[in-house]
Amino acid sequence: MPSHPMDYPVCLRLEGRSVLLVGGGAIAEGRALAVLDAGARLRVIAPRATDTLRTLAEGGHLEWLPRPYEAGDARGQHLVLAATDDAAVSRQVAAEARALGVWVNTADEPELCDFTLPSIGRRGPITVAVSSAGQAPALASHLRKTLTAQVTRHHVWRARLSGWLREHLPRGTERQQLLKQVAVGDIGVLLEQGERKAAWARLRADLRALKVPGETP
């Protein structure tokens, strides 16, 4: 039996949200690139920052405050990430963020984290995320590489096509059935086999049966 309850995995939508990153080293840089990809408004507080972080700050992609963390810095943030080389700073940041009700992650101490960061592989809209509940990050990284390699371009096509159909078709049982066809049924299998023409023909026939107007992507 695990000593803690299971972690609860989520995919955060950070667009336009304020994220504070405390620390400016290699680990912080990885965090910064990931939250910027997610469209967050990023503030970095650290006396030293990597060249990449400095360049991003000069380009206006993030705000860098070149000083140590101070009490109150977590106020008004939606999320706080701490990645310094000083465990006392991690503890201070985690305690203050928690007291303010702001979710916090520290790169060096799983016990201080409200959430941990899984190892991540991306293929189009598909994300493979592996967590080991803080127990084996190197194993999470290894598994992530193995699993991500199994996501092929056919899966990406199926995901994109499914996304397009969800956007254009009204909700309901018929849409659900068609989306299952695309994801794991005959249409998906045709796409996987490289039979794109046959897949489109089958999809058009299904759309006609649904009496839905419009072009396929």
Ligand SMILES: C[C@@]1(CC(=O)O)C2=NC(=C\c3[nH]c(c(CCC(=O)O)c3CC(=O)O)Cc3[nH]c(c(CC(=O)O)c3CCC(=O)O)/C=C3\N/C(=C\2)[C@@H](CCC(=O)O)[C@]3(C)CC(=O)O)/[C@H]1CCC(=O)O
């Ligand atoms: C997955 C990944 C994502 C990311 O960082 O973005 C990530 N660690 C990665 C790699 C990695 N980290 C470490 C090693 C060396 C081997 C080892 O020590 O085991 C390797 C392997 C490598 O580098 O190949 C060292 C390490 N990590 C933590 C501690 C502190 C501690 O455990 O006390 C120490 C000791 C530090 C020291 O001793 O100084 C803690 C955490 N690391 C986490 C995430 C969270 C739990 C994730 C999970 O549940 O699996 C958590 C809890 C904090 C957090 O949420 O950040 C990323 C994979 C990137 C990729 O995909 O390749």
Ligand SMILES: NC(=O)c1ccc[n+]([C@@H]2O[C@H](COP(=O)([O-])OP(=O)(O)OC[C@H]3O[C@@H](n4cnc5c(N)ncnc54)[C@H](O)[C@@H]3O)[C@@H](O)[C@H]2O)c1
């Ligand atoms: N989660 C992971 O994947 C993982 C992997 C390896 C290491 N770590 C841990 O991540 C942490 C950071 O590692 P790193 O290699 O990026 O370290 P680093 O030494 O390259 O950078 C440390 C950064 O912290 C900043 N800093 C120091 N004191 C500060 C303060 N009071 N306020 C604000 N910023 C401060 C420094 O200016 C510097 O930018 C370490 O604790 C390390 O143990 C995590």
